[in-house]
Amino acid sequence: MKGVVFNLLEEIVTLHYGLSAWDELLEKTQLEGAYTSLGSYPDTDFWKLVAAAAAAKGKSDDEIVRWFGRGALPLLAKRYPHFLTPHTHTRAFLLTLNDIIHPEVRKIYPGADVPVFDFDISTPDSLAIGYKSARKLCAFAEGMIEGAAVHYGERVEITQPQCMKHGDEQCLLICSFQSATQR
Template identity: 55%
Template sequence: MKGIIFNLLEEQVVGQFGDGTWDDLLDDTELDGAYTSLGSYDDREIMALVAAAAAKLDKSPAEILRWFGKSAIPALALRFPAFFEAPSNARNFLLSVNTIIHPEVRKLYSGAGCPHFRFQHAGDDELVIGYSSPRKLCALAEGFIEGTAAHYGEHVTVAHRDCMHDGAPACQLAVQWVS
C-alpha cells in the first residue's frame, strides 16, 4: 500500500481524535508510523491500524474504513484539485476513476495497486459499481463514494449487494442518489 493512504489516515485520525489517538494506534500496533507518501508498505500495516482504531473507538473495521474514506475526500480534493474540478458531479467523478484518476495515481505513485471498478447504469438515480481488489477494502470504497457525493453537495445511499468477504468474486455497490 502506498504511503499516501497512511498519511491520509493519520490526518483524519489526528484531525478528529487528536495526536494522542494516532500515537496510541501506533503503540497498539507496534508500528513506527514513519510513512512517506511515495513509499510502499505492507498491507498488513494499514489493516493493523484499522483494527486498532476499531478496538479503540468501539467500531467494526468496516465502519472505520467507511469513516476514513468519507472523511479523506476533502483532503484528497485539496491535494489533487484537478481530479475534482473537471467532473461536474459525483457520478461523473466515479465514472472517471478507472480511466483518469487511477492512471494518474500510477504515474504519481509508482507501483500503486489500484482497485478495478466496473460500472452499470441502473436508471438516472442509480449506479451499480463492481469493486475488485485483492485487498478487499470495499468498505473504504463505500466511504470514498459517500465522501465524493458530499464533496459535490449530493446525497447518496450505498447498498453493498455482494461482497468478497462473503465469498463473492467481486463486490457490488449500488449507489442511489437521494433528492
C-alpha cells in the same frame, strides 16, 4: 500499500482526535509510523492500525475503514483539486476513476495497485459499481463515494447485494444519488 494511504489515515485521526490519538495507535500496534507518501508499506500495517482504532472506538473494522474513506476524500480534493472541479455530480466524477484518476495515480506512484471498477451506467440516477480486489476494501470505496457525495452536495444511498467477504466473486455497490436540496 502506498505511504499516502497511511498519511491520509494519520491526518484524519489527528484531525478528529488529536496528535496523541495517532501516537497511541502506533504504540498499540508497535509500528514505527514513519510513512512517506511515495513509499510502499505492508498491507498488514494498515489493518493493524484499523483494528486498533476499531478496538478503541468499539466499532467494526469495516466501520472504521468506511469512516476513513469518507474523511479521505476531502483531503484528496484539497491536494488534487483538478480531478474534482470538472464535475458537478458524484456519478460523473466516479465514472472518471478508471480512465483518468487511477492512471494518474499510477504515474505519481509507480507500482501502485489500484482497482479497476466495473460500471453499469444503464440508469441515469444510480450507478452499479463492481469491485474486485484481493484487498477487499469495498468499505473504503463506500466511504469515498459518500465523501464525494458530500463534496458535490448530494446524498447517496449505497446497498451492497454482493460482497467478497461473504464469499461472492466480486463486491457490487449500488449507489443512488439525490440532490441534497431536493428534500
